Amino acid sequence: MRVSLQWLSEYVELAIDAYELAERLTMAGTAVEGVEKLGNELDGMLVGRVLEVTPHPHADRLRVCRVDLGERSVDIVCGAPNVRPGMLAPVAPPGTRLPDGSTIGEAVIRGVASKGMLLSERELGISEQAAGIMELEEAAEPGFPLKKALGAEDTVLVLEVTPNRPDCLCMLGMAREVSAVTGARMRRPHFQLKEDDPPAADDVRVDIIDSDLCSRYSARLIEGLEIAASPWWMRRRLRAAGVRPINNVVDITNYVMLETGQPLHAFDFDLLKDGNIIVRRALAGESMVTLDGVERRLSPEDLLICDPRGPVALAGVMGGEHTEINEATTRVLLESAHFDPANIMRTSRQQGLSSEASYRFERGVDPSGCARAADRAAYFMRELAGGRIRRGVIDARAREIAPLRLSFRVERASKLIGIALEAKEARRVLQSLELEVTAEKAGERGAVLEVEVPTFRPDLEREIDLVEEIARIHGYQNVPSTLPSSSARVGTLTPGQRFKREAARVMCGLGLHEAVTVSFISEAWMDRLDPAREWLPRFPVRLRNPLSEENAVMRPSLLPGLLEAVRFNVNRRVSDVHLYELGRVFLPQEGEALPREPLMLACALAGDWVPKQWSGDAEAVDFFTLKGIMERMASSLMVQEFSLQREELPFLHPSQSCAVLVKGEKAGFMGTLHPRVCDHADLPRNIAVMEIELSLFEAARLEPHFREIPRFPTLQMDLAVVVDEEIEASALEKAIRETGGELLYEARLFDLYRGEQLGEGKKSLAFNLVFCAMDRTLRDEEARASFEVIVTALRERFGARLRA
Amino acid sequence: MAAEKVNDQERDNPEMVALREEALAALSKAASLAELEEARVAFLGRKGKLTSLLQGIKDLPPQDRRRAGMMANRLKGWLEQAIDEREKELRRMELEAGLRGERLDVTLPGRHVTYGSRHLISSIIEEIEDIFIAMGYRVAEGPEVELDYYNFEALNTPEWHPSKSLQDTFYVDASAVGREDVLLRTHTSPVQIRVMESTSPPLYVIAPGKAYRHDVPDATHSPMFHQVEGLAVDERISLADLKGTLEFFAKRMFGEDRAVRFRPHFFPFTEPSAEVDVSCIICGGKGCRVCKGTGWLEILGAGMVDPNVFGYVGYDAERYSGFAFGMGVDRIAMLKYGVPDIRYLFDNDLRLLAQF
Numbered sequence A: 001m002r003v004s005l006q007w008l009s010e011y012v013e014l015a016i017d018a019y020e021l022a023e024r025l026t027m028a029g030t031a032v033e034g035v036e037k038l039g040n041e042l043d044g045m046l047v048g049r050v051l052e053v054t055p056h057p058h059a060d061r062l063r064v065c066r067v068d069l070g071e072r073s074v075d076i077v078c079g080a081p082n083v084r085p086g087m088l089a090p091v092a093p094p095g096t097r098l099p100d101g102s103t104i105g106e107a108v109i110r111g112v113a114s115k116g117m118l119l120s121e122r123e124l125g126i127s128e129q130a131a132g133i134m135e136l137e138e139a140a141e142p143g144f145p146l147k148k149a150l151g152a153e154d155t156v157l158v159l160e161v162t163p164n165r166p167d168c169l170c171m172l173g174m175a176r177e178v179s180a181v182t183g184a185r186m187r188r189p190h191f192q193l194k195e196d197d198p199p200a201a202d203d204v205r206v207d208i209i210d211s212d213l214c215s216r217y218s219a220r221l222i223e224g225l226e227i228a229a230s231p232w233w234m235r236r237r238l239r240a241a242g243v244r245p246i247n248n249v250v251d252i253t254n255y256v257m258l259e260t261g262q263p264l265h266a267f268d269f270d271l272l273k274d275g276n277i278i279v280r281r282a283l284a285g286e287s288m289v290t291l292d293g294v295e296r297r298l299s300p301e302d303l304l305i306c307d308p309r310g311p312v313a314l315a316g317v318m319g320g321e322h323t324e325i326n327e328a329t330t331r332v333l334l335e336s337a338h339f340d341p342a343n344i345m346r347t348s349r350q351q352g353l354s355s356e357a358s359y360r361f362e363r364g365v366d367p368s369g370c371a372r373a374a375d376r377a378a379y380f381m382r383e384l385a386g387g388r389i390r391r392g393v394i395d396a397r398a399r400e401i402a403p404l405r406l407s408f409r410v411e412r413a414s415k416l417i418g419i420a421l422e423a424k425e426a427r428r429v430l431q432s433l434e435l436e437v438t439a440e441k442a443g444e445r446g447a448v449l450e451v452e453v454p455t456f457r458p459d460l461e462r463e464i465d466l467v468e469e470i471a472r473i474h475g476y477q478n479v480p481s482t483l484p485s486s487s488a489r490v491g492t493l494t495p496g497q498r499f500k501r502e503a504a505r506v507m508c509g510l511g512l513h514e515a516v517t518v519s520f521i522s523e524a525w526m527d528r529l530d531p532a533r534e535w536l537p538r539f540p541v542r543l544r545n546p547l548s549e550e551n552a553v554m555r556p557s558l559l560p561g562l563l564e565a566v567r568f569n570v571n572r573r574v575s576d577v578h579l580y581e582l583g584r585v586f587l588p589q590e591g592e593a594l595p596r597e598p599l600m601l602a603c604a605l606a607g608d609w610v611p612k613q614w615s616g617d618a619e620a621v622d623f624f625t626l627k628g629i630m631e632r633m634a635s636s637l638m639v640q641e642f643s644l645q646r647e648e649l650p651f652l653h654p655s656q657s658c659a660v661l662v663k664g665e666k667a668g669f670m671g672t673l674h675p676r677v678c679d680h681a682d683l684p685r686n687i688a689v690m691e692i693e694l695s696l697f698e699a700a701r702l703e704p705h706f707r708e709i710p711r712f713p714t715l716q717m718d719l720a721v722v723v724d725e726e727i728e729a730s731a732l733e734k735a736i737r738e739t740g741g742e743l744l745y746e747a748r749l750f751d752l753y754r755g756e757q758l759g760e761g762k763k764s765l766a767f768n769l770v771f772c773a774m775d776r777t778l779r780d781e782e783a784r785a786s787f788e789v790i791v792t793a794l795r796e797r798f799g800a801r802l803r804a
Numbered sequence B: 001m002a003a004e005k006v007n008d009q010e011r012d013n014p015e016m017v018a019l020r021e022e023a024l025a026a027l028s029k030a031a032s033l034a035e036l037e038e039a040r041v042a043f044l045g046r047k048g049k050l051t052s053l054l055q056g057i058k059d060l061p062p063q064d065r066r067r068a069g070m071m072a073n074r075l076k077g078w079l080e081q082a083i084d085e086r087e088k089e090l091r092r093m094e095l096e097a098g099l100r101g102e103r104l105d106v107t108l109p110g111r112h113v114t115y116g117s118r119h120l121i122s123s124i125i126e127e128i129e130d131i132f133i134a135m136g137y138r139v140a141e142g143p144e145v146e147l148d149y150y151n152f153e154a155l156n157t158p159e160w161h162p163s164k165s166l167q168d169t170f171y172v173d174a175s176a177v178g179r180e181d182v183l184l185r186t187h188t189s190p191v192q193i194r195v196m197e198s199t200s201p202p203l204y205v206i207a208p209g210k211a212y213r214h215d216v217p218d219a220t221h222s223p224m225f226h227q228v229e230g231l232a233v234d235e236r237i238s239l240a241d242l243k244g245t246l247e248f249f250a251k252r253m254f255g256e257d258r259a260v261r262f263r264p265h266f267f268p269f270t271e272p273s274a275e276v277d278v279s280c281i282i283c284g285g286k287g288c289r290v291c292k293g294t295g296w297l298e299i300l301g302a303g304m305v306d307p308n309v310f311g312y313v314g315y316d317a318e319r320y321s322g323f324a325f326g327m328g329v330d331r332i333a334m335l336k337y338g339v340p341d342i343r344y345l346f347d348n349d350l351r352l353l354a355q356f
């Protein structure tokens, strides 16, 4: 909404400057997005009086004008047909910049010196009118700056009106608001309507068929109009408001809409059949051509203005082409109606057609304002377009929309706002907004005001709405700052939330960078990872209206996002990528509207874990880099019984693919990405990945418990055994721990060896064993005996032999 | 040093005095352990000078032997100790000389240690959480895939509201369960409703998380973004409490010298409502490009919980009042760290991640 301050000052005194006003309006809820200064494009131009017009000696169609510029007179060569002695016209002296960007110079035109230019409206950039020099209507002295003479100097506030305040979409509404925030008195326009017989009702009839969508339809008939341009002051105000002037009749409807907020429409009465307006829903299959020349297919929910032949306007949105005001129009039927906001919004959406009228109707127009707006427009048509107003308004009222009455408890408002509000102050604020306080009663806890809400404020429906009015006019800046007084609260994280934070910290500490990837993935990623949908959900959570197919699926795994991030970095020559992400995935649940959204922790490692350095070689990421990270993570987070178990997943290298187990339960996967996936996704090979459901890790968490530390000397022995290749290290270690007895304190695998002398299909694993007793110094023989038990067990269970 | 303690008796024996002087000179002349060994052999070796002298004692007249023997032994003891000390000194010097030869270029980079980092969004969310936890709030969570009821209806958003359109909200294809009202939450506000449904007042919670809007990505829009929602419901909660709470937050988050400004605004689920500005963290309020010359940055939407919302969750709006607020985490992160484009936040470029 654009508000010309010059125009606004007609309705309310503006004692403060534009910036101060902008600040006050902003702080009262109508945000001012910009302050525009108008008229600067006319800088340097002057008012000139044409003194004398003589023919040009060398050109038939040119004339030489003697122009009085106040302090001096100059000769200007001009080709316009309408120059005549005595006229007042805009003059651009040499050196003036025109709105189109060109600069006027001193010119010699066919041998005659021309010191400047007489200007048309088009050259001034104020209309398309180029046929002649603009005639200045207002009394002005020659030599007077043009922008002052035209009243073009103006300031426009560009307002952001919130959708709940339709009353602020007009000058009078803004004047009311300005009056409330500044205390200045409002001045309503006064005008006297002169009507002529016979009564309009003789020729006009209005039938509201669908009264649920149209509560009121006021019509006036104006005759004897002469279509022309409207006066300069009106065009200037329309332009300042961002509305293009068209002709006097159309401009008047727009002007009155901007003044009162009531959208109006003018029909060429002679093109309406039988002078009969019918307000009804569209029929099935009906269509019409609107003013913009578009044929509109209508649905039975669209409200139409019709004559007995058919539609003449899409109600509240746009008029029809057939009954449009044209050069030949002399009789106008003026429509000023009230339509159902939701219906107008629906039609406007569905037709993809928004207008100044629909914008206002869908937010809510004052149902009581119809007749007055029609009168105002009729008044202007008589004053500015020579019309005769036929007596009376045809005022079809289908329903009465009465002002609402609300009770307002002063004490309640005080409590909610946190100020000590007095009944007197509340009354003052409400009245400044033209809310009528009809009574004041003593309630249980102080005064109760009975408030009548005028119909132009459809947003005020409840007591709380009045509380808001009090708060914003009182000024949020005048509300104190306090903290809630109750102290009975404890701020804390849940164990799960704390675990999540710890997990994040541990991952960072282990050398991974946290990624945040978007939750949408493509079906193509699903196919790439798991074409047969053995592991990913067969029917993932899909969007009905994705931005693109690339973003159509809500991720069932963090993996695609992380791999995209790997690719993003690798493509930018950052090849060592160590990422983790903590985020939710979306898994559909049978028969449920909402998916399950478990919090997952995932990692992707690519490139080198340790880069090539001056002190050593690079160490490439591999399966065991990530396994080491996971082991450390599990132990740092006190997660018990973490292990990996061989399991082939469709997107992992078949020999390096595992399920992650905690306490024997599957919590996720870990492995190396299948080279097929790498190639298909344009990723480097050897990417180690894992993903776990964090809550399962949390469930496996144990409070740390003290374990006795040996106080007597320990004995260390190395055990190297040769076993078949298939025997897994973890099985050996488990057997060692089981059979080592009380004296075995620690067992750690420290070497893996394969070689010819061991034989085909054999490997050697070496463990460092630590023996001790808690109550005495252990003797060699005791440790040795325990060692032998272990060796025997390994031989029996795994066919292991001691390596020499 | 023992060499200083020469007693008078020794002076009686010029031969011993001379030997002592000679040994002293030889020891200090020895510049290496090998030379010291030579000196030791020269005096204390089998044919050494002191050894010879000791052997010569038995040839002295008996009345002199005892005294000479005592003196010679004392001299031997002194000499052994002196050699020992000189050896220690030489060893120390040798170690020192060796270490000096092991000179490093201390400007070489240190050995690589892998390091990680938190994403700046996570850091900001934790920072916000901690400020509110300190004020007695708990952290609540809710689903990202939501029902219309929680995202719009129970938040008092009218059925025809423009934000519900397919151009503004992502809807989920839930045809399998025959529903059309499943969507990606457009704000974290539905968590308010879920918390109130499951908890009785008083309650003080914040709810951080992801939200989604049907926006084509550009420098300031992302279809996925992050918000932190806040909700306090208690007896006697006022607009003044909301102001105080958010001022406290803004000063903690952006600095003690930040001013906070509350402008009336409109949201369907709060009344009265406010937009909250913080004095520009770039220019401090003087006006710059980031704040578009206004000196203010809008960072929050807030207001008093609308009684209609209490109606949906069965709270007594006469007894309880509350405030709610929501802030855009991505915008705060961008402002706080000077990130110019929201898309950078989700590219996960390591050159950016490693900066935080």
Ligand SMILES: [Zn+2]
Pocket (backbone or CB within 6 Å): B280, B281, B282, B283, B284, B285, B286, B287, B288, B289, B290, B291, B292, B293, B295, B296
């Ligand atoms: Zn700034």
